[in-house]
Amino acid sequence: MSCEEVRAQLPDYTLGTLSETEAAAVRRHLRACSGCRLEARTLDEGVTMFAGAAHAMDPPPDLKARVMRVLAEEWVEAPRPRVRRTRSLLRWTALAAAIVALAGSLTWGAIEQRDADRFRADSARSASDAASYRLFLHALGGRDVRVVTFVQRSDVVVDGSAVLYDSDRGQSWVLVMARVPGYIGQLTVSLSSANGHAISLQPLHIEGEGDGATWLVTSSDISAFQTVTLRIPDGPVIASGTAIEP
């Protein structure tokens, strides 16, 4: 579709009255055209502002409690999403293996040999148990553990997560794991803060079935850094995520 054709469709697209086929064609164009994306965003903002000014009214005060109660009932009765154990097992196995490798290769004065030995034994026994390596983190005197779940930002299918460990003993680290089916090569990985500072990690190598991992160990304080971004080298951002408390 040309820009002229897309812009003619944007009012209907914004107001949700295009067919799914037509909307998909518009979305495809918007993904590659910043000019039309700006036009779409303008119309989208027009709808938001119109709604806010034209028909925003304070609902009755007791409506909130009613809605929260109904949601609570829904949450209790709705089935929880099934955990895809293969992927989570892969994730935690890789993570535990990385932690074992880190524990074996780094010298942390605050860790007694007894604690390290106990950790290695614990990790080997419960590689798929997130709680066991969290115990390890607490044994190290960790200040904070934050988790990032990646959100896909382009047509490239991406899945993965990152763990940010903020230590109060001078050794913080970041572990990034991703699965990009059908992609073989490197991804650049960066960790950024709200004020625009960024740290580059070693490239993440995607091989075989599309899995890869990278990590960073640093004596710097990374508590202000919260966003992890994956990018194809010299290409677009394919995924990003912002840390939340686990």
Next chain:
Amino acid sequence: MRRDDRSDSDLVRAFMARDEIAAEELYARFAPRVFGLGMVMLGNGAQAEDLVQDTFVKVWRKADSFDSTRGSLDTWVLLVARSLAIDLIRRRVLETRVLAAQEDPGDVSPGAGPEEQAETRDMASRARRAMAGLSAGQRAALELAYFQGKTSAEVAELEGIPVGTAKTRIRTALVKLRDALEVGHEL
């Protein structure tokens, strides 16, 4: 991380995960507009409250379909609410027709008019000022498309104008409103 710094995607993801704080944040952000939409489209306080409840349940059930790259969370939620309101109007029209067909014509009582709509004074005045800047044709096209979910082609047919003109009127109305109301915020 402070809750109010969350992106819309993070907020929706937290809501999907049954986070009560996320639910309350979404309620604070959208309940006034959804309730107001219900008052305008349904003309009835009780049904407007039902619309708010139904919208939030539907938003939770459909949360995994929200994609921030396709548009804002605001528009997505408002369109969910509008769709529910339109369904309710259609059901109400159908029930009225069925009821009319079943009743003895002599027993039909005149339908009650819409209840008085409550409006906050500054919101209403801003809306009136912004809408006053639109032509009659632009205002009619936008209201048909927004409140009734009419496509540009349907608006064109109803208004007796070319489809291209209908599209232009809707677009111009949205752009004017965005510009005018944004200026209002800055003053």
